[in-house]
Structure formats: structure tokens, C-alpha cells
Amino acid sequence: MxxxxxxxxxxxxxxxxxxxxxxxxxxxxxxxxxxxxxxxxxxxxxxxxxxxxxxxxxxxxxxxxxxxxxxxxxxxxxxxxxxxxxxxxxxxxxxxxxxxxxxxVLPPRGGWRPVPGLPAPDALRAMIGAGIAEFRSRTQELPEEGRTRNELDRIGREIWSRTVGDTQLPVRAVHAAQSVGFLRATGELALLSSGAWLRLRTPYGSIAVRRAGLGALDVSVR
The missing domain is CATH 3.10.150 (DNA Polymerase III; Chain A, domain 2)
Known part of the structure; x- marks a missing residue:
């Protein structure tokens, strides 16, 4: 072993x-x-x-x-x-x-370049809180018969697919970073890109996501 x-x-x-x-x-x-x-x-x-x-x-x-x-x-x-x-x-x-x-299919090992426009950590955490509050508010407003899984998923996709600031990073990537314990109160954050990938780097781990509309190029099949 x-x-x-x-x-x-x-x-x-x-x-x-x-x-x-x-x-x-x-x-x-x-x-x-x-x-x-x-x-x-x-x-x-x-x-x-x-x-x-x-x-x-x-x-x-x-x-x-x-x-x-x-x-x-x-x-x-x-x-x-x-x-x-x-x-x-x-x-x-x-x-x-x-x-x-x-x-x-994993992100590339190298070729990562800094991407400007990432808001401060406090602003990112506030963005996640606002997204969660909006999701709860909008789903609570639905009539009982309209509160289907498809409708809940549609609202969630709409909220979490929005982009962060002037970047192409979807809000769901920041939400994921918080949910898996990467978005803590200390440490600097950075946004990087390589080919079709974006990576939110924190001192505790990274979140990688494919940018929409760029096809299947620039991926590492390992």
C-alpha cells in the first residue's frame, strides 16, 4: 500500500x-x-x-x-x-x-497569466451572501406548484452564472471556493487564465473553470 x-x-x-x-x-x-x-x-x-x-x-x-x-x-x-x-x-x-x-480533463499545468479586475475578498464574500439571499427570496416567492426542481435549478443557474466584476469568472466559482473552505478571511486572491481555463487561486486551494464558448481547445487530458 x-x-x-x-x-x-x-x-x-x-x-x-x-x-x-x-x-x-x-x-x-x-x-x-x-x-x-x-x-x-x-x-x-x-x-x-x-x-x-x-x-x-x-x-x-x-x-x-x-x-x-x-x-x-x-x-x-x-x-x-x-x-x-x-x-x-x-x-x-x-x-x-x-x-x-x-x-x-484537467487544467493545463503551465501557461497561467494574471487576469485583472478581481474584486477584493470582502466584496467577493458579500457577492456570495447577496446571491444566496436572492435565491432564497426568489424561490420563496414561487407558488407551491411552481417550486419544481427545474425552476429552482433555473434560478440558481441564472444567479451563479453571472460574472464577477469585469472578468469572465462565474460567481459559482467564488461560491465553490467558499463552500470548500478556500475563501477564508486571510490571504491574497488571484485570478489567472490559461487557454480556455480560468483559475481562482487562494492560499488554501484553487478553483478552476472552463470559460464558455471556447470549445474544447487548450485542455490537458492526462
């Missing part, structure tokens, strides 16, 4: 918290793990947001059992969470699973 030695207890706790949040939205969630040397990237897709959430994890050393170059595998988020030992700062990599379609 491959054992990951995380940098410290804090990294283990943050990894466990990230996995728990993904499982909150999908009890059968899978994550793709990619690592080289002492850097591990954990990719997940909270289903209601249509984005990729990426948690970077520092490792104390590479792997046991001879895996000393790279690691690239899709596994059950639940099984990985069960294997995390926070006090020992370790996690055992579960058996591979057949990955969902998103796991085969």
Missing part, C-alpha cells in the same frame, strides 16, 4: 477537511491525485458548482514501496478520508477506481 507522508498535522487536517466538504456534496465523490516529489495535488468536483476544486498538499517525503517519481491515480474520496491519520500526518492511497469523465 502506498503511504503518503504529509508535511505536518495541519496539512493532514486540511486535507481531511477538504475531502469532507467534497463528500458533503457527493457521498460517492472521487478525487484524482497527482504528485511528484513532495507536492501533491488533489482534484475534486463538487457537483452543484460545475468547477474543479484543487487542494495542494505538502508532503514530508515521497512515497513508500518504490513510488519515488510520480503518482497519478483516481480514488474514492471517502476511502482516502478514512485513511488520513492526522496525528501521524499520513494517508494511505486507496485502490484506484474508474474515474468520472471530469477526471480525464
Amino acid at each position: 502506498t503511504v503518503l507522508h504529509l508535511a505536518d498535522e495541519g496539512e493532514a487536517a486540511d486535507l481531511a477537511a477538504f475531502l469532507s466538504r467534497l463528500l458533503h456534496y457527493d457521498r460517492g465523490a472521487a478525487v484524482r491525485l497527482q504528485a511528484a516529489g513532495t507536492a501533491l495535488a488533489v482534484f475534486g468536483r463538487p457537483p452543484s458548482f460545475e468547477v474543479l476544486a484543487i487542494r495542494a498538499v505538502r508532503l514530508a517525503k515521497p512515497y513508500e514501496n518504490g513510488l519515488d517519481v510520480t503518482l497519478d491515480v483516481t480514488v474514492s474520496a471517502g476511502e482516502l478520508l478514512e485513511s488520513v491519520d492526522e496525528s501521524a500526518a499520513t494517508a494511505a492511497v486507496p485502490e484506484a477506481v474508474t474515474g468520472p469523465p471530469w477526471a480525464g
Whole structure:
């Protein structure tokens, strides 16, 4: 069994918290793990947001059992969470699973350029609060017979597909960052682009999203 030695207890706790949040939205969630040397990237897709959430994890050393170059595998988020030992700062990599379609199409590794126009963190958090309040208000105004799943989804898509400031970043990407614990009170945020992708980078993880209308170019199938 491959054992990951995380940098410290804090990294283990943050990894466990990230996995728990993904499982909150999908009890059968899978994550793709990619690592080289002492850097591990954990990719997940909270289903209601249509984005990729990426948690970077520092490792104390590479792997046991001879895996000393790279690691690239899709596994059950639940099984990985069960294997995390926070006090020992370790996690055992579960058996591979057949990955969902998103796991085969990841953002590019490089070529990221800064994008101007991202509002301050406080403004972003206020934007999410306003969006949640608007959703509740509009759905509560619906007649009982009109409160269908399709209508609720339509209102949600309308609100969360709006863009942030003068950027092309959809509000749902910021909402996802808050929901998985990336949009905290401290730390600088940055918006980056590479090909068809936008990435909201925080000190705690990143949210990546495909920009609409750019086709299937500039993706990494790995």
C-alpha cells in the first residue's frame, strides 16, 4: 500500500477537511491525485458548482514501496478520508477506481497569466451572501406548484452564472471556493487564465473553470 507522508498535522487536517466538504456534496465523490516529489495535488468536483476544486498538499517525503517519481491515480474520496491519520500526518492511497469523465480533463499545468479586475475578498464574500439571499427570496416567492426542481435549478443557474466584476469568472466559482473552505478571511486572491481555463487561486486551494464558448481547445487530458 502506498503511504503518503504529509508535511505536518495541519496539512493532514486540511486535507481531511477538504475531502469532507467534497463528500458533503457527493457521498460517492472521487478525487484524482497527482504528485511528484513532495507536492501533491488533489482534484475534486463538487457537483452543484460545475468547477474543479484543487487542494495542494505538502508532503514530508515521497512515497513508500518504490513510488519515488510520480503518482497519478483516481480514488474514492471517502476511502482516502478514512485513511488520513492526522496525528501521524499520513494517508494511505486507496485502490484506484474508474474515474468520472471530469477526471480525464484537467487544467493545463503551465501557461497561467494574471487576469485583472478581481474584486477584493470582502466584496467577493458579500457577492456570495447577496446571491444566496436572492435565491432564497426568489424561490420563496414561487407558488407551491411552481417550486419544481427545474425552476429552482433555473434560478440558481441564472444567479451563479453571472460574472464577477469585469472578468469572465462565474460567481459559482467564488461560491465553490467558499463552500470548500478556500475563501477564508486571510490571504491574497488571484485570478489567472490559461487557454480556455480560468483559475481562482487562494492560499488554501484553487478553483478552476472552463470559460464558455471556447470549445474544447487548450485542455490537458492526462
